[in-house]
Amino acid sequence: MGSSKKSPKSTQRYELITNHLRQSIEDGTLSPGDELPSEAELCEQYDSSRGPVRQAMALLRAEGLISTGRGRRSTVLTSAPSNSFESLLSMTAWAEDMEPDISQRTLWVGRTSADAHTACQLNVEVGSQIVTIKRLRLLNDEPLAIERLNFPLDVGRPLLDFDTDNCSVHRELSRLGVGFESANRSMSAALSNGEDSELLGIPEGSPIMQVELLAASKQGRTLEYAEYRVIGEGLVLHVNNVRGTPTPAWFSRES
Amino acid sequence: MGSSKKSPKSTQRYELITNHLRQSIEDGTLSPGDELPSEAELCEQYDSSRGPVRQAMALLRAEGLISTGRGRRSTVLTSAPSNSFESLLSMTAWAEDMEPDISQRTLWVGRTSADAHTACQLNVEVGSQIVTIKRLRLLNDEPLAIERLNFPLDVGRPLLDFDTDNCSVHRELSRLGVGFESANRSMSAALSNGEDSELLGIPEGSPIMQVELLAASKQGRTLEYAEYRVIGEGLVLHVNNVRGTPTPAWFSRES
DNA sequence: GAGTGGTCTAGACCACATG
DNA sequence: ATGTGGTCTAGACCACTCG
Numbered sequence: 001m002g003s004s005k006k007s008p009k010s011t012q013r014y015e016l017i018t019n020h021l022r023q024s025i026e027d028g029t030l031s032p033g034d035e036l037p038s039e040a041e042l043c044e045q046y047d048s049s050r051g052p053v054r055q056a057m058a059l060l061r062a063e064g065l066i067s068t069g070r071g072r073r074s075t076v077l078t079s080a081p082s083n084s085f086e087s088l089l090s091m092t093a094w095a096e097d098m099e100p101d102i103s104q105r106t107l108w109v110g111r112t113s114a115d116a117h118t119a120c121q122l123n124v125e126v127g128s129q130i131v132t133i134k135r136l137r138l139l140n141d142e143p144l145a146i147e148r149l150n151f152p153l154d155v156g157r158p159l160l161d162f163d164t165d166n167c168s169v170h171r172e173l174s175r176l177g178v179g180f181e182s183a184n185r186s187m188s189a190a191l192s193n194g195e196d197s198e199l200l201g202i203p204e205g206s207p208i209m210q211v212e213l214l215a216a217s218k219q220g221r222t223l224e225y226a227e228y229r230v231i232g233e234g235l236v237l238h239v240n241n242v243r244g245t246p247t248p249a250w251f252s253r254e255s
Numbered sequence: 256m257g258s259s260k261k262s263p264k265s266t267q268r269y270e271l272i273t274n275h276l277r278q279s280i281e282d283g284t285l286s287p288g289d290e291l292p293s294e295a296e297l298c299e300q301y302d303s304s305r306g307p308v309r310q311a312m313a314l315l316r317a318e319g320l321i322s323t324g325r326g327r328r329s330t331v332l333t334s335a336p337s338n339s340f341e342s343l344l345s346m347t348a349w350a351e352d353m354e355p356d357i358s359q360r361t362l363w364v365g366r367t368s369a370d371a372h373t374a375c376q377l378n379v380e381v382g383s384q385i386v387t388i389k390r391l392r393l394l395n396d397e398p399l400a401i402e403r404l405n406f407p408l409d410v411g412r413p414l415l416d417f418d419t420d421n422c423s424v425h426r427e428l429s430r431l432g433v434g435f436e437s438a439n440r441s442m443s444a445a446l447s448n449g450e451d452s453e454l455l456g457i458p459e460g461s462p463i464m465q466v467e468l469l470a471a472s473k474q475g476r477t478l479e480y481a482e483y484r485v486i487g488e489g490l491v492l493h494v495n496n497v498r499g500t501p502t503p504a505w506f507s508r509e510s
Numbered sequence: 511g512a513g514t515g516g517t518c519t520a521g522a523c524c525a526c527a528t529g
Numbered sequence: 530a531t532g533t534g535g536t537c538t539a540g541a542c543c544a545c546t547c548g
Contacts, residue, residue: 012535012536032475033474033475039514039515048537049537049538049540050538051536051537051538051539052536054515057515059501067473068515068516069515069545069546070514070516070543070544071513071514071544072514072545077471077475078475085499085502181322181332181497182322182332182496182498183495183496184333184496185493185494186493187493188488188492189462189463189465189485190444190462191461191462205446207445208462216332218322218330219330220287220288220332232443232444232445235506236442237492237505237506238440238441238505238506238507239441239492239494239504240438240504241437241438241440242437242503243340244340246314247503248318248319248494249492249493249494251490251492252493267517267518268518293532293533294533303518303519304518304521305519305534306518306519307517310517310518323534324526324534324535325533326525326534511547511548512548513548514544514547516542516545517541518541518543519541520540521538522538525534525536526532526534527531527532527533528530528533529530529532
């Protein structure tokens with residue numbers, strides 16, 4: 001409720017075009033391999049100049065849904081699910097899209113002094129005060145992941161007096177005016193240790209997907225450093241690339 | 256040699272602007288938190304209209320390097336490494352960027368009939384002929400990953416008579432006119448099985464990053480289905496998102 | 511050669527952030 | 530109030546694909 005998120009905001013023309021096309025792709029009106037209408041045709045259809053039409057195509061291309069190129073018509077590639085920035089930033093937002101039955105049990109909320117690693121990631125002094133939240137995330141009441149969120153003190157302070165068992169931390173921070181602008185995730189495979197096994201209810205030595213998240217503000221200040229340990233059978237990450245669009249994903253050795 | 260890849264191709268204006276700005280970011284002339292010149296200033300600097308300038312900004316935004324927004328100047332977020340479509344599609348291309356000392360030992364190359372899973376992924380009939388390459392990838396002569404590439408027969412046939420020990424498969428296919436246009440990767444954590452352990456020289460039950468790749472043509476036809484099993488300590492995947500740009504990455508349950 | 515998307519120009523108005 | 534980026538128009542030429 002009471003979320004005055006955004007004003008009704010008359011939809012932009014390019015959004016209208018994007019949404020129409022995306023829906024046609026998702027509902028099968030346009031199947032993989034099919035050609036889209038030409039830009040000229042879309043201009044007529046939507047009584048628009050080429051700008052908005054091209055912006056719409058650029059969006060669909062970046063989502064990996066279509067392929068475009070000189071001298072030929074654009075073609076549908078897949079009907080992959082769409083995805084929002086929020087659902088990658090906030091595990092709760094992701095879960096609400098995909099799996100309605102997610103819940104969490106808070107293990108620990110409080111102020112603590114930053115260890116070397118966390119301080120480095122958050123770009124604060126070693127030993128300075130930070131806010132840390134440790135929660136167990138459950139799917140259908142089955143443990144799914146251990147989550148440890150770390151915030152600089154001024155960012156996370158409001159969370160010290162917040163019901164972390166029943167609400168989304170990111171949504172609350174967003175409501176308080178904390179503007180998350182970028183999120184950088186890294187992922188690797190690991191084995192569950194004793195603590196993982198106990199909390200997640202799995203045998204020691206099970207596969208674990210280890211995820212780290214660094215989120216920053218518009219100004220590039222680090223607002224959050226989070227670590228997740230997710231049961232290996234539980235989660236798959238997908239990355240979809242189309243030639244010619246920048247791909248904000250890459251592999252590296254070690255962390 | 257005879258690679259007439261692309262004509263010298265006078266660089267486009269927007270590429271010039273993109274490259275200049277990206278280099279400024281990478282070499283530290285512009286640091287995270289700094290403001291970029293305004294669009295108007297860039298228009299003057301490059302004697303250009305707004306179109307190319309905005310296209311350059313859109314690229315940098317999609318790469319996760321900058322953040323833009325109404326009413327304020329754009330700011331630098333990070334100086335993350337850049338990355339190409341090729342380096343995500345082809346492990347060899349990735350490795351050449353990051354680690355010069357990669358090599359491979361071919362275990363098996365040949366025609367085989369597709370099992371149910373592979374046939375489904377490649378979108379061919381179960382039992383129809385496909386080309387499969389199984390290689391061990393080594394980094395500094397240490398095993399890094401087991402790679403199994405599967406191609407429809409007409410796509411992969413030239414590889415049957417190809418030196419898969421010393422050359423990049425994707426580069427060769429590209430040279431032969433096979434146009435890879437999109438790549439969809441999915442990743443999960445697993446434990447090494449007996450074969451993994453033997454080939455990779457690790458204890459059974461070690462963490463493994465299991466990667467699947469589906470690559471398609473401009474028309475959406477599936478050209479390749481690849482499976483990798485990478486040693487867990489070897490590889491980290493990064494995904495960088497900025498609010499407002501589509502993020503071609505998402506999580507799901509299971510595969 | 512006709513059609514298509516890629517690039518670019520030179521304007522315009524609007525929404526938003528900041529002083 | 531001013532400056533900024535976001536959206537849009539109405540043209541233009543080019544590079545490419547395909548019949």
